[in-house]
Amino acid sequence: MGKRELPDGKAILVDERATSSRPSLPAFLARPAGAPVYYGFPLIEATRKDGWCFGAITDFADPDGCEAGDGFVEAPDGSRAGLIWSVGRFSAEAVSPPDSERWGVYEVGFPHPVRNTEDLVECFHELLPELKTIHEQAAVELASLRVKPTAPTIVDRVRAAWRRALRGSRYPSSKEND
Secondary structure (H helix, E strand, O other): OEEOOOOOOEEEEOOOOOOOOOOOOOOOOOOOOOOOOOOOOOOOEEEEEEEEEEEEEEEOOOOEEEEEEEEEEEEOOOEEEEEEEEOOOOOOOEEEEOOOOOEEEEEEEEOOOEOOOHHHHHHHHHHHHHHHHHHHHHHHHHHHHHHOOOOOOOHHHHHHHHHHHHHHHOOOHHHHHO
């Protein structure tokens, strides 16, 4: 895991194994085609439980106790959501709704500061039941978005016209026009 310093002093973590689609940029800025959102940031395997895993964007290890950071969660189905975490006991709040790349971005509370990986594991595992519920709700929301009826597009209308033409309805054949 590599580190890069941000202007405000908070380091981001990078997955050294991730390959960039543009060699001049880090992988998280130039994801290869088909790579998931948050590609280029490391999954912290020690946090993995029942197929759920925390991914770190900002460095969480601080001997004095890290009290806030950015990360993501990967669900067992491979889908991901962004996490903006801080110390506190509060219900997760959506910052960004589910979209085509992730099941949202959420502000979440960790029960205590994070000093090391063991603390991160404990905080993440305590948060898991709420993340599982959010994931289920997001899946329902995304499914409902996919099945909403939409007005026919011009492409739909052209396809329908071609089907009618091929069946011989409403459109004269080219021989009748000669």
